[in-house]
Amino acid sequence: MKMADAKQKRNEQLKRWLGSETDLEPPIIKKKKTKVKFDDGAVFLAACSSGDTDEVLKLLDRGADINYANVDGLTALHQACIDDNVDMVRFLIEHGANINQPDNEGWIPLHAAASCGYLDIAEYLISQGANVGAVNSEGETPLDIAEEEAMEELLQNEVNRQGVDVEAARKEEERIMQRDARQWLNSGQINDVRHMKSGGTALHVAAAKGYVEVLKLLIQAGYDVNIKDYDGWTPLHAAAHWGKEEACRILVENLCDMETVNKVVGDCSFSFNHFTILFKI
Incomplete structure (x- = not known):
């Protein structure tokens, strides 16, 4: 995957998510006034995406997996990074989300933030231990897919500070x-x-x-x-x-x-x- 395609690919993933099972409210079947039981993980992702922290906390208290991933391997933390929702990013990490969990293509949340150019999220992820040397399935680090100068500078400085051997x-x-x-x-x-x-x-x-x-x-x-x-x-x-x-x-x-x-x-x-x-x- 070329660097220029990285952000477009994540945007396409987000578009696929819209209207998917994680985006929709649980459907109701009128027969006998019963409701279809929606997948717990899908409900959790939807609550996180909506920014409803009270509902998210209730779901976590009932045993929801904060690291649940959808069919693409995207977790709520990945999605919050894609959505530029720094408050949800902070909330999820404070409640134990795996900051370095990869999706199906090896992208960790820092890859998502870097490709989208969300500097404040990237800075926060790094401060909480995000792996700047994480390599995705295409052999790319977050620095490789960063397109904006400020993001490149942030990631390069961190790579240098930590002494990460990228190769x-x-x-x-x-x-x-x-x-x-x-x-x-x-x-x-x-x-x-x-x-x-x-x-x-x-x-x-x-x-x-x-x-x-x-x-x-x-x-x-x-x-x-x-x-x-x-x-x-x-x-x-x-x-x-x-x-x-x-x-x-x-x-x-x-x-x-x-x-x-x-x-x-x-x-x-x-x-x-x-x-x-x-x-x-």
Whole structure:
């Protein structure tokens, strides 16, 4: 994702949220005067978005998860940052919100504030321990996606003050995955945990991001090259979709199924077309 697209992408996410289940009041069914029980997490997100702190406190007292995330992995804290609602940002953090919780694409709340240019929110997040070296799925730190000069200056100064090694941070995920894959290979036991919402595995991540050495180690350890996530995507779908040619070659060489269809025909078609272009078949 290019830096110039970052804010637009978050704005599109916000537009998708408007009118979604988290934005709507619980529907009422007239039959027998009963109400449909709305998802507790969705109700919590809606209360936070409306700025109703009294209702939010009631929901928290009843056991609501302050770090509940929607289908995109956005928490109430992410949303408050996108909405430029500094009061709600403060309220949520004061009541225990995870300041560094990533969404499905690895964006922490500081990424959101940085991309939107909300300096006061970014300053507050940093003062409360936000990780200025956090790297999203595209390998970008909050500084990378900041577009306004004041935001860039704030984040650069903090990176310098903390002595953050940005390049090392970019490689940290791959380093950890390589370490784990080697341990699984040596022990003869794979201890991977699927992503809670997507069902993605370490093999999907390695394929999608082109972590070639990790991919090889996982396959050596006995990982199923045709394992599917909850949408039916195999590692080959992921590698082809993100244009990781070498990952595609490794999977094909290890006899992955090239004809597997996922649950989203459009995505599958795009991935396979991309795959045929990469391999000129």
